[in-house]
Amino acid sequence: MNEEQTIAINDLKSIKDYCLALLVRREHSQKELLNKSLAKGWDADSIVAVIDDLAMQNWQSDLRYAESFTRYRINKGYGPLWISYELRKNGIDNYEVDDVVRQLAGSWMDLLEQVYSKKYKQASVLDRNEWAKRSRFLMQRGFSSTMISTLFDHLNIKL
Numbered sequence: 001m002n003e004e005q006t007i008a009i010n011d012l013k014s015i016k017d018y019c020l021a022l023l024v025r026r027e028h029s030q031k032e033l034l035n036k037s038l039a040k041g042w043d044a045d046s047i048v049a050v051i052d053d054l055a056m057q058n059w060q061s062d063l064r065y066a067e068s069f070t071r072y073r074i075n076k077g078y079g080p081l082w083i084s085y086e087l088r089k090n091g092i093d094n095y096e097v098d099d100v101v102r103q104l105a106g107s108w109m110d111l112l113e114q115v116y117s118k119k120y121k122q123a124s125v126l127d128r129n130e131w132a133k134r135s136r137f138l139m140q141r142g143f144s145s146t147m148i149s150t151l152f153d154h155l156n157i158k159l
Contacts, residue, residue, distance in 0.1 A: 015042050015050045020059065027065040030055065031091025066095040074104050077115040082142020112143050112151050125158050 037047040054060040073083045105111035138148045
């Protein structure tokens with residue numbers, strides 16, 4: 001075995017050890033592992049090979065990552081737009097978050113109502129500024145304007 005092969009084997013072991021150390025702490029998407037490993041200065045082809053191997057051995061799973069991430073963010077009160085955006089940003093394109101929300105909160109509207117009730121006291125009439133402030137908060141959490149209007153109608157909140 002020549003020196004280059006020894007270095008390559010050592011790099012693969014280092015990459016694998018690094019990725020496993022990350023995965024022990026929490027689930028990571030393949031894209032996250034790739035980006036964090038690239039920041040360490042390793043070769044992209046070597047990193048991809050290690051990540052593919054970890055996925056084949058089921059040490060890494062984008063599905064588990066998506067479920068874990070979705071569950072965590074739903075529990076923190078984030079809506080479908082925000083969660084879907086963050087998942088896409090981390091390399092998860094085709095994951096259906098609605099199944100997880102049904103398990104945890106029943107529906108997006110139930111979750112939206114929980115988030116709203118936790119933050120604001122019930123009021124039947126709001127001035128325009130307060131209505132806009134509350135709507136902005138919910139939009140920043142990833143709920144659509146249609147969902148927010150439906151919630152305000154459901155709670156009989158008027159301008």
